[in-house]
Amino acid sequence: MHEHRCLVCGYEGDAEFYPRDYMICGCCGTEFGYDDRVLTHRQLRQRWIRNDFPWFDASELQPPNWSPIRQLIAAHFAADLLEILVPSKSASDNANVGFHIPIASKESRIPFQINANAA
Ligand SMILES: [Zn+2]
Numbered sequence: 762m763h764e765h766r767c768l769v770c771g772y773e774g775d776a777e778f779y780p781r782d783y784m785i786c787g788c789c790g791t792e793f794g795y796d797d798r799v800l801t802h803r804q805l806r807q808r809w810i811r812n813d814f815p816w817f818d819a820s821e822l823q824p825p826n827w828s829p830i831r832q833l834i835a836a837h838f839a840a841d842l843l844e845i846l847v848p849s850k851s852a853s854d855n856a857n858v859g860f861h862i863p864i865a866s867k868e869s870r871i872p873f874q875i876n877a878n879a880a
Pocket residue numbers: 767768769770771772786787788789790791
């Protein structure tokens with residue numbers, strides 16, 4: 762299940778898409794096997810979120826009423842979303858995009874305001 766789902770942005774690709782073998786996600790633009798050799802999926806995800814969720818492939822239609830926030834939450838990436846949209850760190854920490862991302866699991870402190878922030 763979800764074998765066609767992007768491991769970075771949570772986008773459900775079509776039947777041809779798998780997040781591996783140099784396939785490129787039409788949504789976030791991650792090339793699997795290339796981009797994720799340098800950065801982790803989480804780092805790539807956080808970069809995409811910080812860049813305001815750019816849709817990568819102009820030739821691939823966005824799903825109707827596409828919401829990157831809903832997509833991330835459905836793929837259980839809400840923790841990364843919250844960390845960036847509701848920053849608890851100083852502005853200088855946030856300036857180190859992609860290079861100073863704490864590795865510790867955030868799963869244990871997902872707050873319950875997810876719906877409020879996604880609305
Ligand atoms: Zn993606």
